[in-house]
Amino acid sequence: MNAPGHHAMLPHPDHDETARQEWVRTFRQHLATRVAPGVAAVYERRVLPRFRAQHQREPADRHEIRREMLQDGYHQFWSALQRRSQELMWDTLADTVEREHDALVSRAKALSADGPGSLELDPDLDIPTYHAAVDIHLQPGGYHSEFAPDDVAAGALYDAALPIYLAGALGPENDLLGRTLAGFLAHHAPEFEPRRMLDMGCAIGNSTLPWCRAWPEAEVHAIDVGAPVLRYAHARAVALGARVHFSQQNAERTRFDDASFDLVVSHIMLHETSRAALPRILAECHRLLRPGGLMLHMEIPRGGTPFEQFMLEWETYNNNERFAGYMTDADLPRLAASAGFDATDCTMERASLGMSTEQKSYGAGDFSFPVLVARKASADAERQRA
């Protein structure tokens, strides 16, 4: 019998691959529940008292904490194991995806050919440097690299990695972020009925599909820069019975018409862009929205204390999430206002996902997901501003 959330595009690990993937999953769980809490303990008992004695004050921010913690042997021990767990995760998953790749490509083609929705790729799209220069979160080749014709490997890897990376937190269909943000919108603006919406940075469409279910009448579009994730996404959506129009486009400048959407969303995309791209993406959202339309960007947790921020920033220095540190401090409502939204219509809200300690990787603490909310002014207000 298929496990819940099973769909036709998921790779099938064999006996030994299953054993290795299960080992990596429990290794990461062990790190999150048994080893990472020790980092907080050495900070409280060893590093912080020494800092106070030397400086007669508290550490000013996560950067000062980091300078001290990098010298600590226990932190080095945890950090090395955490990094190794990420490398092993991709190593073990790549074995399955490589072995099954021909079959996955055939399945994707068959599903895409028959399914609802659509898939439009752009072989001439310039892949932004922030993707081409490094393998984000160490995923081999990132979201965009193609190693074979009609490649779907990046999509299969991402789908299979999420339950290991987040200890199953996103649920059987890896869709908790989309469910949470769609629920957030229903609560935040109960009168709002999206008729045409766009999900930016959709990858495999895991967070896109809940929007189709929440508003079945809406026309749902989803974009990403990576062709392999989009091929996989369309086939996956068809396999799961959803109608989504996927296209390969850069969120900094899309081919869609002005004012053609009433809702633009993203789920954990912004922190994987760049300082230059971020204002361009927000300006593009403003261009794409009709007057009165809504923009929602859900981002990764920032941490409530400097120590939590230091722990979360591990990703920036050790997992090729190079822009995540900047996002910790970025004033997103101000950036949205500079991109054309009225400052009074831009706010930071929070959506809580209710994750357990083993799912957080870096110990307990504030793990609510920040959401940038902005509404494009009505046509009258826009005219008055101009």
Ligand SMILES: C[S@@+](CC[C@H](N)C(=O)[O-])C[C@H]1O[C@@H](n2cnc3c(N)ncnc32)[C@H](O)[C@@H]1O
């Ligand atoms: C962390 S993944 C998130 C995927 C998915 N939204 C989810 O909730 O799991 C970020 C995605 O954003 C995409 N992305 C980053 N920059 C982009 C850009 N400028 N335009 C379109 N997609 C982009 C990446 O290719 C990647 O698939």
